[in-house]
Amino acid sequence: MxxxxxxxxxxxxxxxxxFLEGLKGVAPLIAPVExxxxxxxxxxxxxxxxxxxxxxxxxxxxxxxxxxRRVRFTYSTGELSFSSNFKARDQIIFGIHSxxxxxxxxxxxVYLKESPDxxxxxxxxxxxxxxxxxxxxxxxxxxxxxTAFPDGANWDLFLTDIGAxxxxxxxxxxxxxxxxxxxxxxxxIEREDLELYKRSTRKKKEAFRDKKLPDLERISQxxxxxxxxxxxxxxxxxxxxxxxxxxxxxxxxxxxxxxxxDFEGKTVKRVEFTTSCQYPYYSLVxxxxxxxxxxxxxxxxxxxxxxxxxxxxxxxxxxxGCGRCSxxxxxxxxxxxxxxxxxxxxxxxxxxxxxxxxxxRSL
Amino acid sequence: MxxxxxxxxxxxxxxxxxxxxxxxxxGKLIGKVExxxxxxxxxxxxxxxxxxxxxxxxxxxxxxxxxxVKGRERTKILVAVGTCACYGGVxxxxxxxxxxDEMLKAVYGENKLDLEVFKPMPLSDVVDVDYELPGCPLDxxxxxxxxxxLLNGVEPFFPKIPVCHExxxxxxxxxxxxxxxxxxxxxxxxxxxxxxxxxVGCQGCRGxxxxxxxxxxxxxxxxxxxSFDDSVxxxxxFRGKTISGLKVGFSDEKGA
Numbered sequence: 161m162x163x164x165x166x167x168x169x170x171x172x173x174x175x176x177x178x179f180l181e182g183l184k185g186v187a188p189l190i191a192p193v194e195x196x197x198x199x200x201x202x203x204x205x206x207x208x209x210x211x212x213x214x215x216x217x218x219x220x221x222x223x224x225x226x227x228x229r230r231v232r233f234t235y236s237t238g239e240l241s242f243s244s245n246f247k248a249r250d251q252i253i254f255g256i257h258s259x260x261x262x263x264x265x266x267x268x269x270v271y272l273k274e275s276p277d278x279x280x281x282x283x284x285x286x287x288x289x290x291x292x293x294x295x296x297x298x299x300x301x302x303x304x305x306x307t308a309f310p311d312g313a314n315w316d317l318f319l320t321d322i323g324a325x326x327x328x329x330x331x332x333x334x335x336x337x338x339x340x341x342x343x344x345x346x347x348x349i350e351r352e353d354l355e356l357y358k359r360s361t362r363k364k365k366e367a368f369r370d371k372k373l374p375d376l377e378r379i380s381q382x383x384x385x386x387x388x389x390x391x392x393x394x395x396x397x398x399x400x401x402x403x404x405x406x407x408x409x410x411x412x413x414x415x416x417x418x419x420x421x422d423f424e425g426k427t428v429k430r431v432e433f434t435t436s437c438q439y440p441y442y443s444l445v446x447x448x449x450x451x452x453x454x455x456x457x458x459x460x461x462x463x464x465x466x467x468x469x470x471x472x473x474x475x476x477x478x479x480x481g482c483g484r485c486s487x488x489x490x491x492x493x494x495x496x497x498x499x500x501x502x503x504x505x506x507x508x509x510x511x512x513x514x515x516x517x518x519x520x521r522s523l
Numbered sequence: 524m525x526x527x528x529x530x531x532x533x534x535x536x537x538x539x540x541x542x543x544x545x546x547x548x549x550g551k552l553i554g555k556v557e558x559x560x561x562x563x564x565x566x567x568x569x570x571x572x573x574x575x576x577x578x579x580x581x582x583x584x585x586x587x588x589x590x591x592v593k594g595r596e597r598t599k600i601l602v603a604v605g606t607c608a609c610y611g612g613v614x615x616x617x618x619x620x621x622x623x624d625e626m627l628k629a630v631y632g633e634n635k636l637d638l639e640v641f642k643p644m645p646l647s648d649v650v651d652v653d654y655e656l657p658g659c660p661l662d663x664x665x666x667x668x669x670x671x672x673l674l675n676g677v678e679p680f681f682p683k684i685p686v687c688h689e690x691x692x693x694x695x696x697x698x699x700x701x702x703x704x705x706x707x708x709x710x711x712x713x714x715x716x717x718x719x720x721x722x723v724g725c726q727g728c729r730g731x732x733x734x735x736x737x738x739x740x741x742x743x744x745x746x747x748x749x750s751f752d753d754s755v756x757x758x759x760x761f762r763g764k765t766i767s768g769l770k771v772g773f774s775d776e777k778g779a
Contacts, residue, residue: 195694196696197696198694198696200694217694218691218694219691219692219694228692397738397739398739398742399736399739400685400687400708400709400735400736400739400740401685401708401732401733401734401736402685402687402688402707402708403684403685403687403688403691404687404691404697407687407688407691407692408691416682418680419677420668420671420672421671421672421674421675421677422671423548423551423552423555423670423671423674424555425674425675434692435682435684436684436688439682439684439685439688439733440733440734441682441683441684441733455734455736488691488697488700490687490697490699490700490705490707490708490743491708491739491743492700
């Protein structure tokens with residue numbers, strides 16, 4: 161059988177550190193590192209800090225594409241002129257799981273589809289995304305959201321663990337160039353590798369066999385129809401409105417801005433920072449009106465935006481099943497549980513994960 | 524020149540010290556503003572009139588009250604600095620549990636005091652307050668930002684979002700999930716979450732965030748083994764009268 165050999169290569173596991181060292185020589189390297197009991201994406205100076213087998217980072221790699229706090233511009237009140245010292249730098253983000261790659265692809269759609277954000281575009285152009293395969297824990301539900309495996313073309317390289325080696329899929333010319341640059345670390349694919357690669361897909365799916373997964377078929381319609389459901393009240397009762405769910409979400413992008421003058425009043429900085437639809441002031445407008453006046457309204461808003469709003473806007477669900485919002489919620493509110501409750505009794509019949517393949521919104 | 528005053532009522536002067544710690548900012552301010560009144564830091568003081576008056580401490584004696592009322596009359600803008608001035612502070616945490624007579628007896632016995640004292644209260648119980656900068660002590664960056672804004676006629680902006688915002692963005696482990704009592708989800712951020720990132724639960728020194736969900740936080744405390752009484756005491760430490768209406772039972776009213 162013929163297959164395009166340049167679409168994939170094999171990286172023996174023993175060469176992984178050499179590969180990371182090589183990447184670090186090309187551009188600043190960002191990778192998952194351990195911090196306390198958690199894993200976080202961080203710029204690495206010493207590649208021995210990099211952790212390969214992690215479940216999820218606290219914050220998604222989004223923070224290196226859209227910083228949580230950023231200065232949009234500075235203006236001079238005397239000359240009425242604007243200036244900005246924004247400059248995107250080359251960076252390689254290594255070790256991104258499939259769900260987060262899908263998260264970035266959603267951000268790409270949001271930021272670039274209509275009237276592209278020039279800053280985001282510049283950052284994206286200078287960023288190399290290298291993914292790595294993973295196995296789910298109890299919070300993961302990427303099999304339901306159809307994000308368990310990388311597809312599309314928004315990433316550059318993806319490493320799939322096939323035992324003694326990594327099967328490296330090449331997703332872009334940038335990825336291809338990196339492989340050429342470090343070609344002595346790679347070998348060509350053989351039939352056997354391809355078999356192992358195919359098997360790894362099944363292995364990940366099987367890992368979901370005993371997990372509770374929400375059925376996301378027709379979820380947009382369902383949420384719209386269940387807008388008045390008492391489930392929203394029940395769940396919102398426990399919500400602290402702390403904003404953790406949106407702050408850790410790989411697809412949330414809301415921000416607010418404030419103008420900060422200096423003492424002399426000569427320059428003013430416009431500072432943008434991440435905010436959350438879960439905060440009451442988010443929907444507060446002049447005159448003291450709250451568009452989302454109740455906790456229930458705010459709680460529902462998040463689900464509504466993720467599962468109804470995004471599909472209207474970018475034709476994809478806004479949830480990638482990474483499980484961060486559930487794993488980090490101080491009140492232990494679970495997206496999966498909420499969706500199962502909303503779906504009601506027939507959820508029991510829809511069965512376990514084994515039959516599920518991907519989300520597929522069938523509107 | 525803009526005349527600024529910084530005065531203290533009943534409190535530990537920690538916030539005034541923190542203002543003094545803003546060395547870079549003070550260096551820039553001298554020349555722009557006149558520190559007309561700042562007895563903690565200078566010998567020559569003039570209490571005649573102000574553009575901006577910062578007041579630290581709670582009101583607990585007639586002297587405090589008179590000084591504050593006078594200050595209010597003589598300033599264009601009055602800013603409460605620190606949790607004592609904003610909410611009454613730690614000294615007011617048991618205001619609703621005990622009478623003034625009992626308090627006085629416990630501390631002074633039968634001795635008579637030659638001033639009038641009352642339960643510690645926030646400035647806003649006595650006069651109109653334009654801005655509140657809570658915190659124990661107040662946050663330096665917030666002080667600098669407020670001064671810079673007021674000097675330029677810009678309204679300072681303090682969204683009352685929870686401490687979890689800053690805690691999570693610094694990728695700190697959630698302490699509540701680890702079973703450590705933390706007030707982050709019901710407390711007003713702006714501090715940069717230094718306590719939680721050092722592994723100590725938020726003590727709520729900056730008071731309530733917007734519409735805090737006390738029912739849920741109490742139920743979380745119960746789950747991690749705190750009794751109801753201990754939980755309420757824990758929440759009351761810095762909140763002064765802002766928590767006196769603490770009711771148990773979910774209500775989904777405006778903003779709730």
